[in-house]
Amino acid sequence: MSCVLCHEPGGLLVAQTPLYRVVRVVDDNFPAFYRLIWQAHVAEFSDLDAAQRAECMEAVTAIERVLREALQPTKINLATLGNVVPHLHWHVIARFDWDSHFPNPIWGEEKRDVVGGAEARLALPLSDLDQRVRAALGA
Amino acid sequence: MSCVLCHEPGGLLVAQTPLYRVVRVVDDNFPAFYRLIWQAHVAEFSDLDAAQRAECMEAVTAIERVLREALQPTKINLATLGNVVPHLHWHVIARFDWDSHFPNPIWGEEKRDVVGGAEARLALPLSDLDQRVRAALGA
Numbered sequence: 659m660s661c662v663l664c665h666e667p668g669g670l671l672v673a674q675t676p677l678y679r680v681v682r683v684v685d686d687n688f689p690a691f692y693r694l695i696w697q698a699h700v701a702e703f704s705d706l707d708a709a710q711r712a713e714c715m716e717a718v719t720a721i722e723r724v725l726r727e728a729l730q731p732t733k734i735n736l737a738t739l740g741n742v743v744p745h746l747h748w749h750v751i752a753r754f755d756w757d758s759h760f761p762n763p764i765w766g767e768e769k770r771d772v773v774g775g776a777e778a779r780l781a782l783p784l785s786d787l788d789q790r791v792r793a794a795l796g797a
Numbered sequence: 798m799s800c801v802l803c804h805e806p807g808g809l810l811v812a813q814t815p816l817y818r819v820v821r822v823v824d825d826n827f828p829a830f831y832r833l834i835w836q837a838h839v840a841e842f843s844d845l846d847a848a849q850r851a852e853c854m855e856a857v858t859a860i861e862r863v864l865r866e867a868l869q870p871t872k873i874n875l876a877t878l879g880n881v882v883p884h885l886h887w888h889v890i891a892r893f894d895w896d897s898h899f900p901n902p903i904w905g906e907e908k909r910d911v912v913g914g915a916e917a918r919l920a921l922p923l924s925d926l927d928q929r930v931r932a933a934l935g936a
Contacts, residue, residue: 690803702872703873704865712851712854715851716847719850732880737902738876739872739874740885741871741902742900750873762904775808
């Protein structure tokens with residue numbers, strides 16, 4: 659078995675516990691994009707037991723709250739798809755009405771160019787955002 | 798305020814409780830597509846309290862399990878986006894390696910035609926699937 663998320667971080671490592679790690683995804687269009695990756699190789703959310711599901715979603719919620727408070731995004735998008743890499747991971751993405759795809763999903767059609775780049779429009783540097791995410795997770 | 802999910806079911810009603818309802822989305826490409834809609838108008842998952850979040854995700858998990866057991870899909874996709882309708886709702890979608898968009902997200906580029914239609918390839922009729930979802934939710 660060669661699962662990329664069993665062998666690579668899957669993004670810039672921000673925090674981790676024995677059960678999960680949180681990375682920031684490097685995406686020019688969506689700079690405030692975190693991914694919670696379950697450390698063990700399981701494919702589906704329902705492969706977790708109830709306590710693991712709760713811990714997973716409370717961590718997702720903590721990331722969501724940091725993004726909301728720090729960036730005041732138009733919307734938060736949460737998703738676990740895994741069609742290409744069937745190793746449980748949750749996308750947590752701050753969306754803005756000015757972003758390249760809004761209101762389309764990030765996987766949909768691009769709607770506009772963002773002059774100057776998306777990262778420059780965020781209310782704080784990504785390193786500060788990472789620090790806030792790390793602090794919120796206590797990990 | 799005119800929120801469509803405050804005024805319309807949002808799909809074919811399958812089950813409901815005081816906190817949420819579950820509907821089946823009518824989509825020719827993705828026939829095994831359910832949506833859990835929070836009854837109250839809240840925008841984000843983190844607007845729920847911890848007990849509500851747990852109840853919400855346990856219901857999402859119950860739907861996921863029915864889809865896995867009944868249909869043996871290639872993958873389950875879960876998502877809450879709400880960019881167009883910012884009223885909390887979760888998509889729970891059974892994906893198959895033969896479906897119109899796989900492995901792309903359902904919001905991405907179409908990959909193929911499904912001869913005969915997707916619904917005909919499911920292991921059981923949608924009315925039976927609805928019944929299993931309803932039973933699993935006890936709602």
